[in-house]
Amino acid sequence: TxxxxxxxxxxxxxxxxxxxxxxxxxxxxxxxxxxxxxxxxxxxxxSQAKDRITRPRMRQEDGTWKEISYDEAVEYTARMLADAKKPLMYGWSSTNCEAQSIGSEIGEAVGAVMDNTATVCHGTSLIAVQDIGIPSCTLGEVKNRADRILFWGCNPAHAHPRHMSRYSIFPRGFFTGKGHKGRKVIVVDPRPTDTASLADIHLQIEQGHDYELLDALRVAFKGEKLPDFVGGIPKEKIYEVAETLKSGRFAIIFFGMGVTQSIGKNHNIDEAIAVTRDLNEYTKAAIMPMRGHYNVTGSGQVWGWQFGFPFAVDLSRGFARYNPGETTSNDLLRRDEVDAVFVLGSDPGAHFPFSSVKKIYDRPSVAIDPHETPTTEVCKVHVPVAFVGVEVGGCAYRMDNVPIETRKVVEPPEGMMTDEEFLQRVLARVKEIKGV
Ligand code: SF4
Missing domain, CATH: 2.20.25 (N-terminal domain of TfIIb)
Structure with missing residues (x-):
């Protein structure tokens, strides 16, 4: 070995x-x-599972699968996309930037709506950044400088297990030689999570009151009067947190879906960014979304430079339109506005509401995924591909927007295509059908 x-x-x-x-x-x-x-x-x-699916499959009338060739899978996918009036091309977060880029070309050729998993995750953060900008930093800066760590509505102990040991709570960095001992950790979460159990201060906020509590912090920074309780938190605690943040040399706020997908949505993030901005009057402060899938950040980057928008990009009129709430996947599916569904590198079958999943089931659909997932179970065709980052390399963006070249460590099963190869074939065939 x-x-x-x-x-x-x-x-x-x-x-x-x-x-x-x-x-x-x-x-x-x-x-x-x-x-x-x-x-x-x-x-x-x-990737080494003995029961791994290694050949494309098409669902039969009776619900069983029939094995098909990659050529047949390319043909079905290209036809489905070319024949649709407005196909949805969703996912893109568990693949590399190279595949995302080819996918965008297909989307342009067929007039698709391109959407990624941010649509049910940090899309609201992206809207907030477009509203008021974001004072952010890299994880390296957090490791080397941050002595005040605030996790708001996220639970890295389960969702990003090594984040705390590599970058946030525990590591010793250039200016943070005492590691954990030199840092104060604050967690805002309605639940007593494993991350909260590591905190110096846990604000167990009432669910759905994030906006008020963020606002209260801004008031507390200025030393002005607060009501006795905000979001179930006594004012003394809020003043204490405000002082703890102000007294640090470098504060970082990490936030997750507890704030991005609860009441207030993008307005919560507007306010969290405003907290960070206000805090910079007293010390150095930065804020960062805890992006989930390993390359969801990359798909926002790729579409950002190709179309100007990071998710929910509607190309059906021949130019890029972006209107979250209208051009986002669940809204399109539930309003019956898309007539074919292509999914790559994500699992809407597991994460979308049932009403949306049913719409995927009712339409011509293809899932490109190395695994058998709830999505492959509702799609008409399943195309297994090589694991990106394991069996094929490529560029991926870390949650702090740093691009990293992932590496191939093992060969994929013989004859198996990569995302890039499959998409290149589909693109070529779509161009033939469309005569472009
Ligand atoms: Fe764990 Fe991988 Fe995430 Fe690191 S990148 S925390 S090893 S899942």
């Missing part, structure tokens, strides 16, 4: 870059994964 070092984990937005993977000498089998957390290691090990 041999050990591949400095491997990038392609599971969550932390993109840990210190993994070691033991593979056979011929690079065909993967044996062990070191340094990764449980969910990261599982992604690598799952």
């Amino acid at each position: 041999k050990t591949v070092t400095d491997v990038i984990c392609p599971f969550c937005g932390t993109l840990c870059d210190d993994l070691e993977v033991v593979v056979s000498d011929d690079g065909k089998e993967l044996h062990e994964v070191y340094n990764a957390c449980a969910i990261g290691a599982e992604k690598f090990l799952h």
